[in-house]
Amino acid sequence: MAAQQRHPELRGEAVVIGGDAALRLPVLAASPPAAAAGVCPGQPLRQAQQLCPRAAFISVEGGDVERVRADVVAALGRLSPAVEVGGEESCCDLSGTHAVFKDEGHWAAAIARVLVETLDGGLPSIGVGSTRFVARMAALVSRPHHVRRVPTGDEAAFLAPLPLGMLPVNPAIGARLAVLGLDCLGAVANLSPVELQRQFGAEGLVLHRYCRGEDAGGLVVDTGPRRAVERVVLDGAVADLEVLRFVAHRCATDLGDQLRNRAMVAVAVTLVLELESAPALGVTAPPPLPAGNAAELWAAVLALLGEVHPSAPVTAIRLEVELRGAAGRQADLWRGGDAQREAVLVAAARLQRRYGETMLRRPRLTVDPGDLPERRFAWGSPVPGPGGAAERAPQGGRAAAADGEGLHARPSTQPAQKGKVPWSRPRVHV
Amino acid sequence: MHAKTRGRVVADTVAGLQRRYGSAAVHRGDEPDGGERASWGTGIPALDVRLAPGGLPRGRLTLIQAVRPGVSGRLTLLQALAARASREGDVVYVDVAASLDPGFLADLGADLDTCLAVLPGRGRWREGLAMARALVVAGSPWVGVALGRGRCPDAGFEAALNGLVEAVHRRRAVCVLAAPSPPAAPLAYASSLTLSCTPVGWQEVHGDITGLRLALEVTKSRLHAPGATATLLLRYPRPYATAEVVAYPAVWDSSRGDGAAPDAARSGWARSNSLRPGEGEDLPRPVRTSA
Numbered sequence: 001m002a003a004q005q006r007h008p009e010l011r012g013e014a015v016v017i018g019g020d021a022a023l024r025l026p027v028l029a030a031s032p033p034a035a036a037a038g039v040c041p042g043q044p045l046r047q048a049q050q051l052c053p054r055a056a057f058i059s060v061e062g063g064d065v066e067r068v069r070a071d072v073v074a075a076l077g078r079l080s081p082a083v084e085v086g087g088e089e090s091c092c093d094l095s096g097t098h099a100v101f102k103d104e105g106h107w108a109a110a111i112a113r114v115l116v117e118t119l120d121g122g123l124p125s126i127g128v129g130s131t132r133f134v135a136r137m138a139a140l141v142s143r144p145h146h147v148r149r150v151p152t153g154d155e156a157a158f159l160a161p162l163p164l165g166m167l168p169v170n171p172a173i174g175a176r177l178a179v180l181g182l183d184c185l186g187a188v189a190n191l192s193p194v195e196l197q198r199q200f201g202a203e204g205l206v207l208h209r210y211c212r213g214e215d216a217g218g219l220v221v222d223t224g225p226r227r228a229v230e231r232v233v234l235d236g237a238v239a240d241l242e243v244l245r246f247v248a249h250r251c252a253t254d255l256g257d258q259l260r261n262r263a264m265v266a267v268a269v270t271l272v273l274e275l276e277s278a279p280a281l282g283v284t285a286p287p288p289l290p291a292g293n294a295a296e297l298w299a300a301v302l303a304l305l306g307e308v309h310p311s312a313p314v315t316a317i318r319l320e321v322e323l324r325g326a327a328g329r330q331a332d333l334w335r336g337g338d339a340q341r342e343a344v345l346v347a348a349a350r351l352q353r354r355y356g357e358t359m360l361r362r363p364r365l366t367v368d369p370g371d372l373p374e375r376r377f378a379w380g381s382p383v384p385g386p387g388g389a390a391e392r393a394p395q396g397g398r399a400a401a402a403d404g405e406g407l408h409a410r411p412s413t414q415p416a417q418k419g420k421v422p423w424s425r426p427r428v429h430v
Numbered sequence: 431m432h433a434k435t436r437g438r439v440v441a442d443t444v445a446g447l448q449r450r451y452g453s454a455a456v457h458r459g460d461e462p463d464g465g466e467r468a469s470w471g472t473g474i475p476a477l478d479v480r481l482a483p484g485g486l487p488r489g490r491l492t493l494i495q496a497v498r499p500g501v502s503g504r505l506t507l508l509q510a511l512a513a514r515a516s517r518e519g520d521v522v523y524v525d526v527a528a529s530l531d532p533g534f535l536a537d538l539g540a541d542l543d544t545c546l547a548v549l550p551g552r553g554r555w556r557e558g559l560a561m562a563r564a565l566v567v568a569g570s571p572w573v574g575v576a577l578g579r580g581r582c583p584d585a586g587f588e589a590a591l592n593g594l595v596e597a598v599h600r601r602r603a604v605c606v607l608a609a610p611s612p613p614a615a616p617l618a619y620a621s622s623l624t625l626s627c628t629p630v631g632w633q634e635v636h637g638d639i640t641g642l643r644l645a646l647e648v649t650k651s652r653l654h655a656p657g658a659t660a661t662l663l664l665r666y667p668r669p670y671a672t673a674e675v676v677a678y679p680a681v682w683d684s685s686r687g688d689g690a691a692p693d694a695a696r697s698g699w700a701r702s703n704s705l706r707p708g709e710g711e712d713l714p715r716p717v718r719t720s721a
Contacts, residue, residue, distance in 0.1 A: 233442050253600055260569075295568055340569020341520060347568035348546060351561050359549055359561065363532030363542050376533035382546050 007058065014055035018045045030055075032144055068119070075118040079110060089139065091132055104128045108147040130155060133215035140166060155213035160186025169207050173200050185211040226264075226323040230255045237276040237313030244273070244314055245305060251319040252301040256294025259323070260340070265290035266297055266321035271304040274316040283308050290324065293343055297321070349383045357381065470572070470604045473514045474662065476677030477646065481623070482654030486511075489602040490622035490652070491595055496611040499579075502627040503644040505529055506664045508574050508608040510675045513540035515572040515604070520544045522570045524562045527578025527608075528552040537667035538674070546570070552578060559590035566597040566605070573598070575607040577617075588616045595620050624650035630678075633663055641665040643678055 007015075014033040018026065027048050030039040037052035045057065069085050076083040082093035094107055101107045108128045115124070127138025128149040135150075137159060142148035150158045162185045164174045176199075182188050188196075189211035196204030209215070230251040238244060248271065259266060267290050272282035285307075287300035301319060348360050361379040469483030478485050486492045496502035505527060513535055515521045521544055523530060528551065536542055546565070550558040555577060562573050598605040609617055618624065626649045633641035641663050648658045661678035665671070 231441070232445055235446075293569065340571075343568045344520060344546070344565060344570050347564050351548075351564055355550070355557060355561065359557075361547050361549060363535070363545060363547055365533075365536055365542060377536070377542070379547075 007056075010056055010058075014039075014052050016045070016048050016052065016055045016057050018048070018057060018059065071118050072115070075114045076111070079107075079114060089136065091135070104149055104151070105147075108149055112147055129213075131213060131215040133210055134158070134213050137162060137166065156186075156189065159211065159213050160184065160189070164188065167207065167210050169210070170203060173203060173207060176200075227320055228255055228258055228266075228323055229318060229320045231316060231318040233316045234314065237315050239310075239313040244317065245302075247317050248301050248305055248319065249298060251317060252298040253294040255319055255321055256291070256297040259291065259297065259321070260293045262323075264323045264325060265292040266300075267324045268322040269297065269300045269304060270318075270320040271301060271308065272318040272320065273308055273310050273314045274318065275310055275312040276315050278310075278312040281308055281310055291321075293340065295343055295347070345383050352381075352383070470515070472511055474675055474677065476660045476662070480648065480658035480660050482651070486604055486606060487623055487653055488604055489599045490605070491598060491620050492604075492606045493613065493617060493621035493624045493650075494606060494608045495613045495618075495624060495626055495649075496609070497626050497628045499611050501629055501642070502611070503629060503642045503662075503664050504608040504610075504627045505576050505578075506642065507627065507644070507646075507662070507675065508576055508606055509535055509540075510538050510664070510673070511606055512545070512572070512574045513538035515574075516540040516542070516544045519571050520546065522546045522548060522562060522565045522573045524548040524550070524558045524573065524575040526550060526553065526555055526558040527576040529576060529578060534667065534673065537672055539672060556586040556590045559587065559594050562605075563590065563594040563597045566594065566601050566603050569601065570603060571601075572604045573606070575605070577607060577609045579610045587614070591616055591620055618650070621650060622652040623648065624656075630661065633665070639666070640668060 010031075012033070013031065014037065015031040016027055016034050016039055017029040027039060027041050027043045027045060029041055030048070034048075034052050034055045037055070039048045039052050039055065043051075048055070049057070072090055073083055073085050076085075076090060076092050080092035080094055084091045092111065094104075101110060108126055112126055115126075125139050125142040125144050126147040127135045127140070127142055128147065129135035129138050130150070130152045134155050138148040138150045141162070164177055164183055164185065165171075167174065167185070177183070177188060182191075188207060191208065193205055193208040196208050198204070200207065232247050232251055234243075234247065255266070266287060268284060268286050269291070270282055270284040272280050274280045283304050285300070285304060287296065289296070291297040291300055352360050360382055362382040363377045364380055366376060366378050468489075469481070469485035469487055471478050471485040494504045494508055496504050509523075509530075512521050512523050516535075517539065521540075523535075523545060525547060528549075530547060530549070532540075532542060532545070532547070535545065548558060548561050548565070550561065558575060558577075562575055566573055594605065597603075607617065607621070626647045628645040628647070630643040630645050632639045633643055643661065643663050646660045646662060648656045650656055663676050663678045665674050665676065667673040
């Protein structure tokens with residue numbers, strides 16, 4: 001669909017989607033005329049060229065695919081609360097929403113109508129069934145621009161004549177069953193699940209369940225990107241970069257606090273400057289590492305601020321971040337500061353580099369204190385690892401990203417000491 | 431007006447009010463500021479009940495100052511508060527007074543694994559406050575700063591203090607400063623809650639000094655009316671007892687046995703801190719409060 005939208009002149013022609021033939025990359029998708037010539041996904045491109053020499057070979061564009069995928073999610077999301085979009089197929093869970101349309105046929109028509117609008121005339125084949133597996137099989141046997149509906153109770157009759165090759169199971173199992181003369185789903189469904197398990201293990205049970213039209217797998221719902229926006233309107237137009245930096249810092253701090261409270265991270269940061277007498281100026285870049293707090297976000301915003309060059313005084317600043325779940329990050333659950341402990345340690349390491357390692361210490365009681373009071377405790381480095389240097393922290397670039405003194409973040413004016421790395425502005429790859 | 435336009439106008443208006451009057455002036459009900467508790471309980475009931483939010487305010491500076499030069503107990507009180515905070519979360523202790531004894535912190539019941547000591551050196555206020563600010567910005571929820579006697583702070587002290595105030599306000603951290611007498615003017619101005627420490631006398635048992643009695647008075651408060659007083663006993667660690675801070679009237683009343691146990695006695699503190707017969711006879715009779 002993405003290729004058709006990019007090359008509308010190829011609509012109806014034989015089109016093969018793939019990478020560079022010289023790199024021996026496989027076919028990713030093929031239009032119906034190309035598929036009729038024998039081209040199928042997974043084939044080497046050279047083989048596809050031999051099978052269908054008149055086809056147009058187009059390389060895949062990740063951005064176009066993502067855009068089409070987001071459009072499909074948004075369109076189907078208007079009809080169903082649970083939508084899963086994969087590479088070649090999409091699933092909607094219509095259970096519990098039957099009050100909107102009176103039957104499955106009307107549902108299918110509504111989905112087709114929405115997809116036609118979204119995909120600019122292109123319509124894939126649609127299947128409607130009581131389970132995800134049945135709906136998928138119905139879509140596979142349906143023709144493009146058609147809807148195949150399997151009424152409830154007719155699943156067994158629908159699945160029985162289908163070939164075993166359509167099942168998403170190990171092809172070796174299908175080959176063994178074909179040797180035994182079992183070449184359709186109905187034949188396998190009549191077998192005992194115990195026998196199938198004895199022959200093929202756990203996959204035998206899965207195979208039997210598929211052949212009976214049962215599917216226990218739910219949808220992996222794609223909620224789409226979530227965004228958070230902070231906008232500050234200035235008192236009149238401002239041309240002073242220091243003021244803009246202060247306001248941007250405030251936006252970053254507020255958004256960073258939101259991220260921390262919601263246990264999320266920002267994977268893309270957009271800074272927009274609304275100008276007085278010119279169109280708004282914006283720049284977007286992903287942070288070096290997903291930003292989960294104000295300090296990390298401010299490092300990314302500071303880099304963006306250095307890249308925009310407003311041509312007119314600024315009237316407002318808008319900071320927008322794309323949110324994702326913060327996998328692997330500690331949230332504030334039981335003790336205050338748990339979520340910030342990592343950032344505090346990074347800040348402590350940076351302060352140690354700037355002021356000296358003896359400036360920040362963590363006391364600990366000694367095992368054998370002795371008689372003197374000063375022997376009751378010993379000083380240790382607050383940063384884990386030998387010496388406690390931030391460069392040895394496992395977070396890598398996070399040491400630079402989580403700048404504790406964000407408001408005064410600027411390259412250090414102190415001469416670099418031997419063995420120490422002065423602070424420098426983090427770089428953002430756009 | 432369209433709902434989207436109205437929401438934008440409201441957001442702009444709120445942003446303008448916050449810019450003019452401070453971010454604490456207006457905030458949404460579902461923001462953390464609205465739901466989070468505004469105070470941090472000190473664990474000393476006699477002190478908490480006399481502070482309007484129920485403890486030390488979050489997002490503001492609390493100053494523990496000595497009334498007159500000499501022994502005041504402010505650093506011991508600060509370390510006792512830091513010890514209690516360390517049992518709840520991470521603590522940063524900035525020791526500008528160069529008087530920190532981690533063993534004493536441990537005697538007060540501190541969890542040293544959560545204590546981060548900043549040792550800028552005696553009299554280096556600017557460096558100490560700047561490091562405290564950096565750690566607050568990074569997310570430290572509790573910061574104690576011990577400012578000792580010595581030479582006057584240098585010129586950068588005021589800017590560093592302003593940065594710390596801003597960071598504490600943004601992070602809603604608890605920040606307690608212990609300052610000698612007389613406190614620097616910027617410090618007195620930046621403080622939202624000032625507790626003045628007046629030493630009442632040494633607590634002695636069989637000729638040994640076991641603690642210090644001090645009178646705390648709220649001499650400045652931006653949160654409620656000043657003037658509240660409390661008398662505390664800073665009990666020093668002994669071989670047979672740990673260090674602690676208790677309300678002195680509870681000790682006094684329980685030893686007299688007149689049945690008028692104040693709040694601290696009701697909470698069980700009095701049993702473990704009651705004086706032996708004959709002790710404290712030279713102490714002035716405490717003023718009974720209506721708390």
